[in-house]
Amino acid sequence: QKEVEQNSGPLSVPEGAIASLNCTYSDRGSQSFFWYRQYSGKSPELIMSIYSNGDKEDGRFTAQLNKASQYVSLLIRDSQPSDSATYLCAVRDTGRRALTFGSGTRLQVQP
Amino acid sequence: DVKVTQSSRYLVKRTGEKVFLECVQDMDHENMFWYRQDPGLGLRLIYFSYDVKMKEKGDIPEGYSVSREKKERFSLILESASTNQTSMYLCASSVTDGRTEAFFGQGTRLTVV
Numbered sequence: 349q350k351e352v353e354q355n356s357g358p359l360s361v362p363e364g365a366i367a368s369l370n371c372t373y374s375d376r377g378s379q380s381f382f383w384y385r386q387y388s389g390k391s392p393e394l395i396m397s398i399y400s401n402g403d404k405e406d407g408r409f410t411a412q413l414n415k416a417s418q419y420v421s422l423l424i425r426d427s428q429p430s431d432s433a434t435y436l437c438a439v440r441d442t443g444r445r446a447l448t449f450g451s452g453t454r455l456q457v458q459p
Numbered sequence: 460d461v462k463v464t465q466s467s468r469y470l471v472k473r474t475g476e477k478v479f480l481e482c483v484q485d486m487d488h489e490n491m492f493w494y495r496q497d498p499g500l501g502l503r504l505i506y507f508s509y510d511v512k513m514k515e516k517g518d519i520p521e522g523y524s525v526s527r528e529k530k531e532r533f534s535l536i537l538e539s540a541s542t543n544q545t546s547m548y549l550c551a552s553s554v555t556d557g558r559t560e561a562f563f564g565q566g567t568r569l570t571v572v
């Protein structure tokens with residue numbers, strides 16, 4: 349079974365700092381990568397998607413993909429207390445319609 | 460906006476009951492999925508469907524079945540509920556282009572007593 353690994357955290361950062369969230373995956377053929385944010389008791393919502401090696405920026409969020417190292421990360425600049433949530437890394441494996449999720453990293457932004 | 464709606468936000472059922480969880484999406488997506496989410500285990504795929512009346516087992520199908528009679532509706536059935544099926548159940552839908560994300564419903568918190 350293909351795997352997606354994340355550090356469960358919690359990752360604690362002060363307000364205004366950069367939060368760095370990391371994810372590794374086992375299927376070398378994976379083509380699509382997603383970061384979801386999930387607040388406690390709520391369903392996941394998409395933050396970023398990335399398909400090509402390199403960086404992709406959207407506002408305070410930057411996704412980074414390195415297929416050779418099978419590594420994807422999410423950077424959150426100027427972290428706010430409202431960013432406190434669990435961040436789920438998801439990968440669409442080769443030939444599979446469903447996403448495989450990591451167990452999530454809990455982020456705490458301290459005011 | 461894509462909308463995925465699950466019929467119940469919270470459910471409490473007794474051991475041995477047959478339980479139906481309903482999910483409806485309004486964006487004509489081919490694919491629909493049922494996941495369960497447990498602390499420390501992330502989201503695990505139970506079943507998915509890629510067309511009406513078509514289904515495939517996910518990673519943890521035991522104790523569950525599904526039904527998709529119409530494109531917009533996907534039901535998860537617990538044939539005989541057990542306490543180890545107490546969990547958060549999430550329905551999702553997507554198109555088949557290999558790139559688009561999955562959109563989630565609000566989740567159903569099921570407690571089996």
